[in-house]
Amino acid sequence: MLQRTIRKNLSVVSATVRVMYSGEIDRAYAAAERAVAALADLPIDRMTADELLEGRARHERLARSLSGADRRPLARLAELGTVDFGGGRLGLILADRLRITPVEAGRRLHEAADLAPRQLETGELLPPQLPQVAEAERRGDIGTGHVKVIRDFLRDLPAAVALEDRISAENRLADLSTRMRPDEVRRCAHRIAAYLNPDDHFTERDRARKRHFTMHPQGADKMRTGSFCLEPEVSAYLEAIFAKLASPGMCHPEDPEPTVDGVPDPDAVSRDTRSPGQRRHDALSAICRDAVASERLGSHRGLPVTVIATVTLQDLQDHAGVATTGGGSLIPMRDLIRMAGRNMPYLCVFDDHSARPLYFGRAKRLAGPDQRLALHALDRGCTHPGCPSSAYICETHHLREWADGGATDTDNLTLVCPTHHRMIGTDSPRWRTSRNRAGRTQWSPPQHVDPSGRPRTNGYHHPEQQVGGFNGAQPP
Numbered sequence: 066m067l068q069r070t071i072r073k074n075l076s077v078v079s080a081t082v083r084v085m086y087s088g089e090i091d092r093a094y095a096a097a098e099r100a101v102a103a104l105a106d107l108p109i110d111r112m113t114a115d116e117l118l119e120g121r122a123r124h125e126r127l128a129r130s131l132s133g134a135d136r137r138p139l140a141r142l143a144e145l146g147t148v149d150f151g152g153g154r155l156g157l158i159l160a161d162r163l164r165i166t167p168v169e170a171g172r173r174l175h176e177a178a179d180l181a182p183r184q185l186e187t188g189e190l191l192p193p194q195l196p197q198v199a200e201a202e203r204r205g206d207i208g209t210g211h212v213k214v215i216r217d218f219l220r221d222l223p224a225a226v227a228l229e230d231r232i233s234a235e236n237r238l239a240d241l242s243t244r245m246r247p248d249e250v251r252r253c254a255h256r257i258a259a260y261l262n263p264d265d266h267f268t269e270r271d272r273a274r275k276r277h278f279t280m281h282p283q284g285a286d287k288m289r290t291g292s293f294c295l296e297p298e299v300s301a302y303l304e305a306i307f308a309k310l311a312s313p314g315m316c317h318p319e320d321p322e323p324t325v326d327g328v329p330d331p332d333a334v335s336r337d338t339r340s341p342g343q344r345r346h347d348a349l350s351a352i353c354r355d356a357v358a359s360e361r362l363g364s365h366r367g368l369p370v371t372v373i374a375t376v377t378l379q380d381l382q383d384h385a386g387v388a389t390t391g392g393g394s395l396i397p398m399r400d401l402i403r404m405a406g407r408n409m410p411y412l413c414v415f416d417d418h419s420a421r422p423l424y425f426g427r428a429k430r431l432a433g434p435d436q437r438l439a440l441h442a443l444d445r446g447c448t449h450p451g452c453p454s455s456a457y458i459c460e461t462h463h464l465r466e467w468a469d470g471g472a473t474d475t476d477n478l479t480l481v482c483p484t485h486h487r488m489i490g491t492d493s494p495r496w497r498t499s500r501n502r503a504g505r506t507q508w509s510p511p512q513h514v515d516p517s518g519r520p521r522t523n524g525y526h527h528p529e530q531q532v533g534g535f536n537g538a539q540p541p
């Protein structure tokens with residue numbers, strides 16, 4: 066009884082404090098917004114070039130200070146975690162609320178972790194990881210371009226470099242950044258790296274830390290760029306493979322029967338006008354096709370590792386439009402038909418606007434391959450509001466739990482990424498899932514996240530439904 070009274074009083078206190086701070090936040094931002102409006106109203110038409118340039122410098126300082134003032138609140142948000150928002154990744158929640166990309170949200174959170182004071186459990190504040198950089202940014206002397214150069218430099222230093230050398234390098238670069246452009250500071254950073262690591266000595270751990278293979282989002286032309294940093298071993302494999310498969314005349318997609326083994330005939334070599342970069346691309350394509358066709362890659366989440374593409378029956382018959390892959394990218398129909406001629410991708414064909422569910426009995430706990438294919442077509446990826454996770458990495462969730470008698474048929478199944486799968490439950494601090502009348506999975510937030518409990522759906526994987534028709538054309 067006493068405990069309940071204390072808890073009730075505490076919640077009243079916390080609600081009052083929240084209202085108090087909301088007022089303070091409102092007043093501070095209202096003042097800043099009035100100041101920004103005054104800047105936008107300056108009579109720029111009557112200003113000289115000198116005045117305009119000087120104004121830009123002051124504007125830049127202001128923008129930098131503003132970005133510096135954002136560090137501590139972001140770090141505090143990371144300390145508080147995502148319980149109040151119903152769980153999940155903070156980067157994604159922030160990206161949704163601010164309407165910025167998840168990559169940008171991640172960058173801001175990582176920078177905040179380096180540039181904001183750190184709070185101990187006792188409430189005591191420790192200086193930031195990069196105190197000089199944080200201070201220079203707070204004054205408006207350096208911007209995010211400088212911050213990136215310095216953080217990249219520190220990240221790429223070998224682990225063997227002593228802490229005091231790292232600190233003095235940070236101080237020097239922060240100081241140089243107050244009077245140089247980021248591109249100039251980067252040249253200085255390279256020079257300092259050479260002083261600190263004169264023999265270019267990197268341990269296996271240093272190299273392993275930097276390895277990555279990153280694909281950027283697909284462009285409007287369906288092409289995809291990316292970046293990579295390969296360990297010497299991977300690079301050695303590729304060199305050996307490219308020496309053969311990327312030589313002139315090999316793996317040429319324009320040949321009726323591209324040569325992938327043996328020596329290409331001299332005619333094929335002389336016809337080959339591809340650049341070395343294009344030949345390496347085509348060689349990579351041949352390797353991937355071979356790996357998928359070999360069936361040595363086994364299965365993943367109940368389906369063979371291969372391209373899973375969903376298309377409408379109409380598009381397939383017309384050889385037009387695009388297919389959506391389980392990875393969330395688009396393939397032009399003629400490319401898909403060519404792929405199907407070589408090794409069969411898993412196709413999930415459905416009527417123009419509906420993914421017709423396939424019914425199966427409650428024979429197995431795991432969703433069968435046909436049901437998973439139907440889910441690729443229906444959900445295309447994680448169904449949690451705003452989640453960009455593709456169908457390939459999603460788990461299958463029973464809308465009505467199997468333990469409660471929920472059947473393993475497509476009507477009762479939906480795709481959910483592992484992070485969001487853990488957030489579902491019937492008890493109160495968890496999200497609940499159900500199917501709405503349109504056949505889409507909807508998520509009802511926990512009471513403390515949204516007292517209205519209004520269910521939400523994920524439009525991320527269905528952009529055509531967000532856009533609707535355009536210039537008279539109907540959604541594909």
Ligand SMILES: [Zn+2]
Binds near residue numbers: 447454483484
């Ligand atoms: Zn998700």
